[in-house]
Amino acid sequence: MTTLTTTPHDLSQRARPKLSLAVALGAALVLTGCAAISVSAPEATSTTDAATDTTAQPATLAPGQVIGTGAFASADGDTTGVLTISAATGTEGFGGTEGFATDEGYFTMRLTDFTSDEPGPLTLLLGPPSVTADTECFDSGRRFSAGEVSTEPTQDFVLGDETGDPSHFGNAVLTRPNVPGDTECLASVAAVAPLVWTLPDLRSGLDPTDAGSRTHAAGTVALTDGVPTSYGVAPDDALEVIAERFGVTVDDIFYLNPGRSPNPRDPVVYAGETLNLDRARR
Known part of the structure; x- marks a missing residue:
């Protein structure tokens, strides 16, 4: 396990003329005082320990809608x-x-x-x-x-x-x-x-459920009426295992957290970071 210390970034993003569709243009919040955690690939979790898969296929928008x-x-x-x-x-x-x-x-x-x-x-x-x-x-x-x-x-x-x-x-x-x-x-x-x-709910079936703490996903969960609404990242956590714990994909985590740092699709999780799990609060 390697622990990296990061320097907070200025995450303001400026729109550019379309030079490449691979250019990331999302906006993000600045995180301060966090240590980045990089972990080796975790062992697969048995299906009996995994949460029910709640992943929904994203809805599509009509051109010009x-x-x-x-x-x-x-x-x-x-x-x-x-x-x-x-x-x-x-x-x-x-x-x-x-x-x-x-x-x-x-x-x-x-x-x-x-x-x-x-x-x-x-x-x-x-x-x-x-x-x-x-x-x-x-x-x-x-x-x-x-x-x-x-x-x-x-x-x-x-x-x-x-x-x-x-x-x-x-x-x-x-x-x-x-x-x-x-x-x-x-x-x-x-x-x-x-x-x-006025856009539709693009992931109406995205309702994370908690299958319980495990190696690389041992953080704390906030509940509202028994439903998980946020997750506090613990040291040595890995994003892939966190997603598995809640029966969602890593892309679902990105969708629920558009303000993550240093960018919304950062694959590294940070000890002390709070991940939103509620579609209504994204």
Whole structure:
């Protein structure tokens, strides 16, 4: 068993023109003070010790299907616009390249009826529900940056989410760059659009059940009405065995935890890390 010490990363992610569909674009939270655990392949667990397999095949979205909307409004009313998020059609051709495939976690965002009296360029980001119109600064934490907004009334952006389900973002945010030396905040909030998601439950059958502690999955489980809702990673745990304990796949764990660090699909688990097991809380 080898224990590695990691340095926390700045996990803000900025959208790029589609240079490669292999580029990971998911946003993630910063974890601090954790030790990465690398383990050798564990022995197979007998079927009698495994949880009931609750893995569901992910649902698919129709190309161009609208999955979310939001309306921007600044406190002074000077910045407005409507954001529509849709499943990619595979024919958009952003950045002068071929279009995005709907099964690779790519979505389109169209900003319409945009107006703003802000003197400088704004940046479009998606963030958690905690970022509201009362938030003064949004320059850290889990977020996805789609890039700068122009002055055009209609504009298109690309959203990449490795889990294939971006509904864990609660708000779209327009931020302004601050004048150097004017404030310690690097990106102040200009306007917020609460997002209303209309996409279907993509993994309706994903209901983890706990088959009990075992080697490489000996952490603690939080329960709500007897149902496991989160798992506390113990030293020497391995993600594959944790998934086996709860009758799900590693990909299901990634889906349930879009804010993992250093990226949502990090195969390494961290002692002290909490893994969400509840679809409603992702």
